[in-house]
Amino acid sequence: xxxxxxxxxxxxxxxxxxxxxxxxxxxxxxxxxxxxxxxxxxxxxxxxxxxxxxxxxxxxxxxxxxxxxxxxxxxxxxxxxxxxxxxxxxxxxxxxxxxxxxxxxxxxxxxxxxxxxxxxxxxxxxxxxxxxxxxxxxxxxxxxxxxxxxxxxxxxxxxxxxxxxxxxxxxxxxxxxxxxxxxxxxxxxxxxxxxxxxxxxxxxxxxxxxxxxxxxxxxxxxxxxxxxxxxxxxxxxxxxxxxxxxxxxxxxxxxxxxxxxxxxxxxxxxxxxxxxxxxxxxxxxxxxxxxxxxxxxxxxxxxxxxxxxxxxxxxxxxxxxxxxxxxxxxxxxxxxxxxxxxxxxxxxxxxxxxxxxxxxxxxxxxxxxxxxxxxxxxxxxxxxxxxxxxxxxxxxxxxxxxxxxxxxxxxxxxxxxxxxxxxxxxxxxxxxxxxxxxxxxxxxxxxxxxxxxxxxxxxxxxxxxxxxxxxxxxxxxxxxxxxxxxxxxxxxxxxxxxxxxxxxxxxxxxxxxxxxxxxxxxxxxxxxxxxxxxxxxxxxxxxxxxxxxxxxxxxxxxxxxxxxxxx
Amino acid sequence: xxxxxxxxxxxxxxxxxxxxxxxxxxxxxxxxxxxxxxxxxxxxxxxxxxxxxxxxxxxxxxxxxxxxxx
Numbered sequence: 001x002x003x004x005x006x007x008x009x010x011x012x013x014x015x016x017x018x019x020x021x022x023x024x025x026x027x028x029x030x031x032x033x034x035x036x037x038x039x040x041x042x043x044x045x046x047x048x049x050x051x052x053x054x055x056x057x058x059x060x061x062x063x064x065x066x067x068x069x070x071x072x073x074x075x076x077x078x079x080x081x082x083x084x085x086x087x088x089x090x091x092x093x094x095x096x097x098x099x100x101x102x103x104x105x106x107x108x109x110x111x112x113x114x115x116x117x118x119x120x121x122x123x124x125x126x127x128x129x130x131x132x133x134x135x136x137x138x139x140x141x142x143x144x145x146x147x148x149x150x151x152x153x154x155x156x157x158x159x160x161x162x163x164x165x166x167x168x169x170x171x172x173x174x175x176x177x178x179x180x181x182x183x184x185x186x187x188x189x190x191x192x193x194x195x196x197x198x199x200x201x202x203x204x205x206x207x208x209x210x211x212x213x214x215x216x217x218x219x220x221x222x223x224x225x226x227x228x229x230x231x232x233x234x235x236x237x238x239x240x241x242x243x244x245x246x247x248x249x250x251x252x253x254x255x256x257x258x259x260x261x262x263x264x265x266x267x268x269x270x271x272x273x274x275x276x277x278x279x280x281x282x283x284x285x286x287x288x289x290x291x292x293x294x295x296x297x298x299x300x301x302x303x304x305x306x307x308x309x310x311x312x313x314x315x316x317x318x319x320x321x322x323x324x325x326x327x328x329x330x331x332x333x334x335x336x337x338x339x340x341x342x343x344x345x346x347x348x349x350x351x352x353x354x355x356x357x358x359x360x361x362x363x364x365x366x367x368x369x370x371x372x373x374x375x376x377x378x379x380x381x382x383x384x385x386x387x388x389x390x391x392x393x394x395x396x397x398x399x400x401x402x403x404x405x406x407x408x409x410x411x412x413x414x415x416x417x418x419x420x421x422x423x424x425x426x427x428x429x430x431x432x433x434x435x436x437x438x439x440x441x442x443x444x445x446x447x448x449x450x451x452x453x454x455x456x457x458x459x460x461x462x463x464x465x466x467x468x469x470x471x472x473x474x475x476x477x478x479x480x481x482x483x484x485x486x487x488x489x490x491x492x493x494x495x496x497x498x499x500x501x502x503x504x505x506x507x508x509x510x511x512x513x514x515x516x517x518x519x520x521x522x523x524x525x526x527x528x529x530x531x532x533x534x535x536x537x538x539x540x541x542x543x544x545x546x547x548x549x550x551x552x553x554x555x556x557x558x559x560x561x562x563x564x565x566x567x
Numbered sequence: 568x569x570x571x572x573x574x575x576x577x578x579x580x581x582x583x584x585x586x587x588x589x590x591x592x593x594x595x596x597x598x599x600x601x602x603x604x605x606x607x608x609x610x611x612x613x614x615x616x617x618x619x620x621x622x623x624x625x626x627x628x629x630x631x632x633x634x635x636x637x
Contacts, residue, residue, distance in 0.1 A: 067591070067592070071592050071594045074594035074595045075594040075595065093581075093582075093583050093592070094583060094592055094594075095592065150581070256625075258621070265617070265621055267621075267625070269625070269629075283585075283590055283591055283592065313589070313617060314589060314590075315588065315589050315590065315617075315621075315622065316589065316590040317590055318585035318590045323585070323590040325582075325585070326581065326582045326583070
């Protein structure tokens, strides 16, 4: 038995190894999606494929890495790894969350013996395919979404396989960024390997292995105790996405959660069949969303390692919208479906855990991808832009404003960086009044951003949003009301009114489309949705509603109609 | 009683095999069991157990509900 102090020191060390990997990424990556957006995650595994360390990165990527690493080890064989190797992998059917996310995995040998693996999952901003930014919102096959890479060694004994690199970069629109960003990921693995060597030198291999096993058992016991505190029973909830980007029909997701003692069975069998468009979730996404929800509902002190996941059994039927099968598309499943799946699990368990559950969040990352030839440099550029929305209110407090969806802990890109790198000007960036769902605890606010294409530029844009249609807003809980909708609108130069992209360009979906060419002077509005409210809006104190009016969060009209405030 | 079966994947094969119970990818070895005359492919014995104790009874409940919507 390892003493508690040493256990705590080693647990924090594993976390800090991951954090230092992240700092390496921020400082060395080429693309804003990494050094500003933080759309990556860093993890440490033992040699059996158990996660022993993670830090505060993207929940979706962290959960997906559980499967990416384990299945890669099974497929390639642990014995196939040599010191200095790096395996690259972005296959959505082999654990990945969606195809832009590239995992790199490096073994850690100590005194000639394999200890474990360090891994980094990062969302490359451009990987080819039918749409710039590789977010093909109307794709019907994986081949349209970008270059798919099964687990392969891109570095062998610290020597880059340059022919593989050339093959990959020949299929990406911004290969210089691919080179810089993937090498930032690989560099972070070297930093982690060095830190793990220091840890193993200091404490000895036997103690580190024993402690990581004990930490996983400890996490498992704690998670089981949390689950045991939930009344046994069967809990269910369902919700729809407004469309799949290809057809007009909604896609339905449904969960049944069975609490049986200290175990959970989370069964997605009632979900619609795999959609034709790219809103399907991979297995990694569905599992990640399920774990994400459970972590939201349980004590946040549980060390996040493989032990914490053991009491949760997930059933995700292959060929359904929660477990896409080849060659179905899935790029939007990570950003649009993951947050909804997580909120569906939370809503299902809300009757049993009303003090811990939140109303639904905006549930769309408002993905906006664009690229073209930069008029000032003559170079091709591409960017993946996302927006935060409102989160749901809880029994204790209002929802947060302008926060990225639950699948990621990403940040927005500062306007100054954005305008320096790309030929678009930000005309407005503001919180959206009345977008938070009314409630005793109000839903968080969404945002409004207005872009204008700069003089001399022609920009190709793609978008993948949801919750733009009436009735699809973030749901409230315990009598709270729905949050405000999302929107993406365009005003061509010389026009006076903003219109939907369907009205302006004839796109099949107003919220999911690709390859629209905009010219200098054209403007785009993106509005992110608000979060759902919690509790009866009539119970919100007049003082808080008045403060909301003073802050510009709630209009006087909404204060009267939604909250019953007398003037 | 089940048996383990190695998955032999030709180089051109890009389709992965999911578990018939949980839907996870089975990368190398399938746990094969015949249940009610049908061959089922699982990740391992834990999924076989979950299939027998949860999935089959749930399917029966849903089938009964579908047959009698009232």
